[in-house]
Amino acid sequence: MQPLIDNARTHGQRPEEFAPLAAGQSPQVLFITCSDSRVVPALITGARPGELFELRTAGNIVPPYASEHPTSEAATIEYAVEVLGVSDIVVCGHSHCGAVGALVRGDDLTAVPAVQAWLTRAEPCPTGAAEDPAVAEGVQNHVLAQVLRLRSYPFVDKKLSAGQLTVHAWYYEVHTGSVLTHDTASDAFRAL
Numbered sequence: 001m002q003p004l005i006d007n008a009r010t011h012g013q014r015p016e017e018f019a020p021l022a023a024g025q026s027p028q029v030l031f032i033t034c035s036d037s038r039v040v041p042a043l044i045t046g047a048r049p050g051e052l053f054e055l056r057t058a059g060n061i062v063p064p065y066a067s068e069h070p071t072s073e074a075a076t077i078e079y080a081v082e083v084l085g086v087s088d089i090v091v092c093g094h095s096h097c098g099a100v101g102a103l104v105r106g107d108d109l110t111a112v113p114a115v116q117a118w119l120t121r122a123e124p125c126p127t128g129a130a131e132d133p134a135v136a137e138g139v140q141n142h143v144l145a146q147v148l149r150l151r152s153y154p155f156v157d158k159k160l161s162a163g164q165l166t167v168h169a170w171y172y173e174v175h176t177g178s179v180l181t182h183d184t185a186s187d188a189f190r191a192l
Helices: 002-011 015-023 041-045 072-083 098-105 113-122 136-151 154-161
Strands: 029-034 052-057 088-094 166-172 179-183 188-191
Touching: 029 041, 029 072, 041 052, 052 072, 072 088, 072 154, 088 136, 098 113, 098 136, 136 154, 136 166, 136 179, 154 166
Parallel strands: 029 052, 029 088, 088 166
Antiparallel strands: 166 179, 179 188
């Protein structure tokens, strides 16, 4: 923890770098990814403060849209699309994902009931090679399912239909740093 504290102490010693951020934010991209500490959107993309609006959930799950009982995830997506006017949304899964791995393997999660309940929102359950430690196939299938779920949000669908929004499916390899994107023409993940 001490190195993090030391950095936090010196971080604010460059006020001229941060002062313009007080005027507001205008990110172009909503980046939806896993809460996993190995996935750092700004590091992956090279984004500076104010350039990415982030939504991080266990397993990068986009829950079903429900207008009567909205989730915090839906509120974040709605704010990014309707208020901030992002032009792109990236749904980024990653290799070695514990959440997707647990689903693919059918792990017993009764010891972590909140995690177990959250992961039920990942339906359909991702499929892939259970013996693959990277869970690549399962994560890639899961990312595509979350993109479809995202497209079912009425305000996302409206902006997509109007050509004002683009949704991207990414797969990040934590062990190599490589990023793959889903190519709809070939229905495969390929290097960016």
